[in-house]
Amino acid sequence: MSKNMKTVLTIAGSDSSGGAGIQADLKTMMAHKVYGMSVITALTAQNTTGVAGIMEVTPEFVAQQLDCVFQDIRPDAVKIGMVSNAEIIKVITEKLVEYKAENIVVDPVMVATSGSSLMQDDASQALRTLLLPLADVITPNVPEGEVLSGLKIETKADMLEAADRIASAAGTSVLLKGGHLKDSADDLLFMDGKVSWFESERIENPNTHGTGCTLSSAIAANLALGHGLEESISKAKAYITGALHDGMDLGKGSGPLNHAYRIN
Ligand SMILES: Nc1ncnc2c1ncn2[C@@H]1O[C@H](COP(=O)(O)OP(=O)(O)OP(=O)(O)O)[C@@H](O)[C@H]1O
Numbered sequence: 001m002s003k004n005m006k007t008v009l010t011i012a013g014s015d016s017s018g019g020a021g022i023q024a025d026l027k028t029m030m031a032h033k034v035y036g037m038s039v040i041t042a043l044t045a046q047n048t049t050g051v052a053g054i055m056e057v058t059p060e061f062v063a064q065q066l067d068c069v070f071q072d073i074r075p076d077a078v079k080i081g082m083v084s085n086a087e088i089i090k091v092i093t094e095k096l097v098e099y100k101a102e103n104i105v106v107d108p109v110m111v112a113t114s115g116s117s118l119m120q121d122d123a124s125q126a127l128r129t130l131l132l133p134l135a136d137v138i139t140p141n142v143p144e145g146e147v148l149s150g151l152k153i154e155t156k157a158d159m160l161e162a163a164d165r166i167a168s169a170a171g172t173s174v175l176l177k178g179g180h181l182k183d184s185a186d187d188l189l190f191m192d193g194k195v196s197w198f199e200s201e202r203i204e205n206p207n208t209h210g211t212g213c214t215l216s217s218a219i220a221a222n223l224a225l226g227h228g229l230e231e232s233i234s235k236a237k238a239y240i241t242g243a244l245h246d247g248m249d250l251g252k253g254s255g256p257l258n259h260a261y262r263i264n
């Protein structure tokens with residue numbers, strides 16, 4: 001019996017094709033040898049080519065799932081992904097405060113790689129004012145960074161300005177991911193006014209479905225394992241780079257990553 005098992009909760013949407021959302025999160029947690037739990041906010045009917053439909057879970061049932069998890073197996077870290085409406089965001093915020101959740105990573109998922117919207121328009125204000133301030137780190141990609149900062153992001157200098165703005169507004173650390181820029185795949189951490197870059201070569205791989213979900217879950221898993229934020233990001237970056245290098249090729253569109261690439 002392992003008494004030292006670390007536990008991580010993902011609060012996110014289900015991806016029927018298994019490459020993003022809850023499924024990517026749980027696979028990533030398993031690859032990191034932590035015990036994964038899930039609170040599902042929405043079902044999506046999607047595959048590598050796009051999102052065909054979304055069925056939201058009621059806020060009451062999201063709350064019930066959260067109560068069941070926190071009253072039994074306390075998570076050492078929490079990752080939050082797709083939260084599609086303001087009521088769901090409100091209930092998650094209340095429960096995270098009630099249960100004094102720690103090591104919170106928020107991936108402010110707005111639009112899928114395929115271009116489909118995963119958040120209702122009125123939810124963005126609730127995200128900014130309620131959920132982001134509770135996070136230990138938030139992990140926007142470039143388009144999400146543009147929405148949150150109100151700035152156009154085309155260069156690494158733009159990333160710096162945007163991350164500074166988002167961090168000031170939310171009062172938390174920001175990892176602004178550079179995967180959508182053309183020449184690099186460098187991510188920028190803005191933490192307590194300090195800037196750190198996490199650099200990697202750009203891998204020519206069209207199969208990037210779920211990279212954002214995977215990275216944020218890997219950060220949460222490493223935080224649960226006791227690493228500091230910078231080390232957790234560094235390890236998560238190495239994991240995502242390795243998974244992209246693995247070159248798995250499934251589906252007709254932007255395919256998923258091989259989350260288990262390093263288990264074998
Ligand atoms: N072509 C690439 N080569 C190397 N690393 C990449 C590449 N694309 C993305 N990454 C890395 O993957 C992680 C996720 O970044 P990205 O900016 O793509 O986030 P995202 O947009 O939320 O993810 P997704 O593409 O799943 O929507 C980051 O660490 C980023 O640097």
Ligand SMILES: Cc1ncc(COP(=O)(O)O)c(N)n1
Binds near residue numbers: 020044109113209213
């Ligand atoms: C349920 C769910 N959550 C999140 C994403 C975003 O992931 P990506 O931007 O990698 O497609 C997604 N496609 N589906």
